[in-house]
Each structure stands twice: as C-alpha cells, then as structure tokens.
Amino acid sequence: MSDTGASVLRARGLRKEYGQGEGLVRAVDEVDLDVASGETVAVMGPSGCGKSTLLHLLGGLDRPTGGELWLAGQRLDQMGERALARLRRGAVGFVFQAFHLMDELTAVENVELPALLAGQPARAARRRASALLDRVGLADRAAFLPSALSGGQRQRVAIARALVSEPAVVLADEPTGNLDSQATVEVLRLFEDLHEAGQTLIIVTHDSRIAATADRLISMRDGAFIDETRLTGGSTGNLGSLAGLT
C-alpha cells in the first residue's frame, strides 16, 4: 500500500523485458504513469511499440520485470496470482480488439460472466448484465450469440462485460481496430458516455481520431513514453464531432 494521491493507477519505472543478453527486448522501458480518477488516457504508437504489453501490465494480466505499479491503492507488482485475480475481478475491466467473447454464450451470458466469477448470485448477475446491455443499446440482442452480432455490436457487448463489476479502470486495447467506420462511431459514443459518467479509461489505439477524444494523449515508441499531450476534447462531451465521424 502506498500513497497514490488521487491516482487510480500509478506506475514508476515500469519495465517488461523478454530474452536476455544480445536478444534482450524491452517491450516496456521505464514507464512512469499517473492516471486520475475519471480521466481518459489514450496511448498511441506504431505496431510493436509495447502498447498492448503496457496495458496488460497495468491490468495485472502480465507481470513486470521491474518497477512499481499501484492500482486502486494496491501494489500490483508484488501480488500473487490469486490476489491479482481478485483485483482484476473488482478493479479492472478489459476491452480487447478481438472482442474475446465466448462463442457458445449469448450476449447477456457473456456480460454476466465476470459477475459470476466474482461470486455474485446468478439472478443479480443477470439483472446487472441486462441493465448494461440496455445501456449499450443491445437489450434486444441479449439472447443472440456473438456470431449473430455485427462487429460493433460485439464490441459493445465486450464493453458491457468490462463494466459489469463496476471497475475502477477500463483498459481498452485497440477497441475499434476490427471495426468499420459506423461501428467505430457506436463505440466512440459509448466511451463518451462512460467518460461523462466518470469512468476511468485507458485506451490503446492506432486511431488518432479516438486518441483525440481523450483527456491526455501519450505517444509511445520502443517501449518508452516519448511524448505526452493534455487535450481538451475529452471533456467537451462531443467525441463524435471532434473525431470527424458525424
């Protein structure tokens, strides 16, 4: 435990290395980061620069080689697997580029899954999942399998799933990477709503239009932060028009 101030998430000297000797690769190289509650942070950079690895480190899916990491007031880098799992259950929601929905589960079953894993009663989990599907505009698609949904709809289901445990931070890894323009708009609007509702968001993206909607834009190259820009777009509440998509 440490004093993290108002930060929901804090990293100091965060490193992730693969290989050794001449084959050593620093996927994340001495990253310092503070994310305030309710803030939306976009991380941009070329493919292979370490964005996704950073996101997985921040969410406790991967373990850092060095550095310190706090999430919701708890130090992650020294946690055991069980404690990390517990933390992910309550404090982190993931949105992946490939959606990662269970093919054999319906939309509502996918959304309620984290709540069930957290030990919530089945009825309560179902109520919460249905409400979230309603919130993302998919109440009428609750009983559909992912294969019967469009890409944008799948990603909205994934976002609903990320929110089911009321996480301290939502980590989105290229959330529009597999979507067409129309679906991208749908997702952007959803993130806008989340932002307005005070949800902390960290979005890794290639798409500058999405990055432009954030409170803060961090550029990354070769595992390190090379630039950081504070934007105003994220607080205007008009993400779609800023991104030029409407």
Next chain:
Amino acid sequence: MGRIRLTGRLVRRDLRRRPGPALLLVLAITAATATLTLGLVLRGVTNQPYQQTRAATNGPDVVAQIAGSGPVRTGPPRGRHLSRHGPPASAPVAHAQIAAEARALTHAPGVSRYSGPFPVASAVVRARGLTADVEAEGRSLTPASVDQPKVTEGTWVSSGGIVLERTFAEALGVGVGDRVRLNGRPFRVAGIAVTAADLPYPNLCYYPGGSCMFDLPGPFASRNVGFAWVTEADARALASAQAPPSYVLDLKLKDPAAAPAFASAHGNRPTPTSPILIPWQAIQSSSGLLVQDEQSVISPGAWLAGLLAIASVAVLAGGRMAERTRRVGLLKAIGGTPETVAVVLLAENLVLALVAAAAGLAIGWLAGPLVASPGAALVGTPGAPAVTLPIVGLVVAMAVVVALASTLAPAIRAARTSTVSALATVSYHAGARSPRRRPRLIALSARLPVPLLLGLRLVARRPRRALLSTASVAVTATGIVAVLAFHATVRLKTVGLANGLNDPVVDRDEQMLLILTVVLVALTVLNAICAAWATVLDARHASALARALGASPQQVTAGIAAAQVLPAVPGALLGIPLGIGLFAVAAQGVGVVVPPVSWLAAAVLGTLAAVAVLAAIPARIGARRPVSPILQAETA
C-alpha cells in the same frame, strides 16, 4: 509412386515433429494388443507339460472308476468348478461284482496292460489346523507298471507314510516329514508326487453332488478334495462299512488315440456297477484348466483394454488433428487434394497402429511363458507360445480397427475443412469443431461455484470428449467391479468349504486379474491425462479469458479437473452393473455375489479421485500459462 513417396515423407516429418502424442498413441494400442496376444497365445500351452508328466509316470490311457458305496472319483469337469455330473452310485456293490467289472475291462480288446484295481478311501485330513477332504488311494510298495506317480520330493508310500499330490500339499502347506491325520489316524508325509491319471487339486469332484466347488448342500457336499497315496492296507483301514472303498483301474491301450472310443464302448452304462471310464485326452484337457482359466479372465479383459485404447486414441487423434489444422490448410494451399490430406492423416495413425501391433505381439509372446506355468500338478515346462498367422491377423486387425475407428472421422473432417479457415486458425484455438452450446447446462452452471461453473461449461463445449471420458471410466470401473465381484464370490462361496486351504486356481485368477487391472488402470491413466491435456489445449483461450475476467489460476485448474470428473461420475456408476454383469457372464452361471456397498463405494470414489488428481496435473500446467500471449495471439 510419387504420391506414396510424398505421403511417406509427410508422415515421417509429422511424427518427428510431434513425437510425444505419437508415443502415447503407440502405448495405448500396445497395451491393448499385448493383452489380446497374451490371451490368444495361452491356448494349448499346457499340453506339453501334461505329456511330459504322462511319460514320467507311465500314465494310463483310460482310468476306470468302479464304485463301492462311497464317493467315486469322477470324470473331468467340463467347466472348472461348475460342471454337473451324473447320478451317484449309491447302492453297495459286492466285491465279486467289482472283480467281474475289473476283469471285463482288463480283458477287453485293445487293452495291452493295466494296474489295479486300487482301493480308494474317502477321508478327512487334518494338518496345520486345516481340515480338508482327501481321497486316499491304496498302492503297493512296488512301482506299478501303469500310473506310477512321479515322486518329486521324499519317498514312495510306506506303512503309516502318506504321499500327497503336489498341488494338494501346497494348498495344505505341508511338506515331507510333516505330520497329518487321516480320519484321526496319524500319518507322516513320506513324499510329494504328481500324476497324469487324475485331476489336480482343486478340480477333483465327488458324487453325489453337482459342481466341484460351489452350491452343494447336504452331507455329501462336493468340496475341494485333495488326493493322496497310502499303502493298500492303510487305504482299507481308512474305509468303513458306512463308507466302503471304491476302486481305480489304470489301463494302457494298444492305440492310445482310441481311448475316447474305448471309454464310450465299455463304460458309463446305466447300471449301478458300471464303471466310469476317463480317457487320457479328457484329463489332459482338464489339466490345462488352470491356464484356460487365465484365458477366460484375460480374453474379456483384452476387449475391455481394446475399448479403452479406442477411447484413448480417439482423444489423442482429435488433439493431434486439432494441432495440425494449419498444416492441413498449408497442404491444401500448395495443391494437396482433400484425399491427400485424409490419406496422410490416416496413414500416420495406421503406421503407429502397426508399430503398436508389432510391439503388442512381441510383449504378449514374451510374457506368455511367465503366466503359462501349468502349476504344481504337472512336471515339465510349457512350450513357447505359438504366435500363429491367425493370432497375428487378429491382433493387427484390432490395432488397425482401433486406429481407424478413432481417426477416420477427424481425418475426413480435416479433409473437408476450408483452406482459408484452416490457415486462419491459430494453433491454440485449432479445435476442428466449434464449441457446442448447451443452454440448460450453461444456465445450471451459473448457479454453481466457480470451479464447477467453469468445469460444466467446458463439458458442454465438447460433449463428444466428455462421452469418451465417460466410456473410458465406465470400462475401467467395469473391470474393477468385476474383480471385486470375483473376490466377493470366492470369499463367500469358499467359506467353510475350502477350510482355509489355498486354491491354486483362485490364486492364479487373482494374479491374472491383478495384471489385467494394472493394464486397465494404466490405460485409464493415459486416457485421463490425454483427455485433460486435450481439454487444456482446447480451452486455452477460454481459460485465459476467464482469468482476464477475474478467475484465479486455482479456479481454472479446478474447473479443468472438474470437466474431467463430471463425465467420470456416470462412467464410474455405470461400471457397477456392467462389472457385475461381466463377471456373471465370465463365470458361466456361478451364483454371483454382489460386492459389499463399501467396496463399491471405495471403487467409485477411488476412480473419481484418481481422475481428479490425474486431470489436475495438465490442468495446473495449463492454468499457470501467462494469459497475455494467448489473448494477444488472436489479435496479431
């Protein structure tokens, strides 16, 4: 020619690339084919020891039993323990009539020599606190020209000195120099001997009665009766007015092969004094009962092992096929036809099946002599088991059928897979089929603790694999319950009958059942690990996602283990009636005793615990893999 060469090259490369699963597949089929080979090669291996014993004892071609009024040695039972014999000779027979019957036989055409008639007294022997029935045959001190038992230890009979048949002596646990009592009279064990004129303990049967071992009520109950030789004077002294001696006549024929015809022509008439004639061929056949008994245990066991091998190979083949989906796509992309793909996949498993068949034949042939000992009743050693062309054909056919039955469907499915989707398939997610959706199971699982939730959903995803696991565990449980039924039946039926004597047949059966149980358990272990590993591979993505969404590695491990245990439950329960039924069929009409509930409960719980532990090993390895690379792989 080019296509054959290409197929051969692809098969060779593939086997080199993935030697582990190939080795497991060979092991599974080898276990089944070795068991089958063992069952087949045991046929007839005891004929040689019987002939050696016959030569060493100048054994008779026909044994004639002439009843007194007491028990009479009978013919060989047709199905050990279980045969029913003819009516007893109940009326006293005058000595003159006995002499007349003996004279008629010794002067019958075709008889070249004879010895006897020798008096046989029924007695009760007590030794080392054990009590058993014995037939004591009275012999002169000088060797008989026909049927002179071969003394393997000690000396021949003397006044007050008894010679025990070797299997009976072993069952009693006495040796040369020990003291025994017959009908209360003390005797010293002068020697141990074998004979080719009689059936070894415990196959001797008595009139009146029915089976040799079981279910015989009343004062004349047939029991496990031993055999011994004493002097003629001692034999007569052991008889009484209530139990007068019967008589045995040993005949040599000019044509030994004609013994069955001689027996039919001169014996078994429907008169009280008609002798019972037993040709040597019948005794030889019954002397091999010990090994025949082994066969009756091993043969159904071999088929059980075959079924288990099919289950193992199906899981392995499915897993191997899933791993190679991308290779299938590549093969098609560079011009391979669907037939080429199917042929390559089938050829690979057929090659492995043939290797396993060869290994199974070799192991069965080498193990044959170890279990083909005819027991203490005979001298000499069994010949090398003959691996004949029909045996080779049957074993190879079994291996090929196992391989084909389990790989044909995946091979055809792979051949039909679209090239694009096969190439797009990521290695960890290469299940040849999409996961199944089972709404009721999914709804039910939502109400369960996390490990059971994950386990039930994994079962629902792959119902075919779950069915194979159920079948596999059912086969093993069937074997185990059959063994328990055997023990329960033997324990109950022999209490108060065998009087604590070791039964060599039961002992041998137990050895065979132990071997069989080890084979079945080994195959089940293999199967459980393979099924768990296939589940781990298949569920890598689902498990990684569950962990990303908050499940701990321990919960995922328990979930994968639960996915193995859940289908094992019906399998283990199904094994109870199947095992009892199997034993009832194998025991050919013996009243089967259902094992105590505590035994059955231990068998079921033990099987399930073993499955859980075995599944937990690959599950634990799988659940501890880093989540990040798995989730990123699909994005890449």
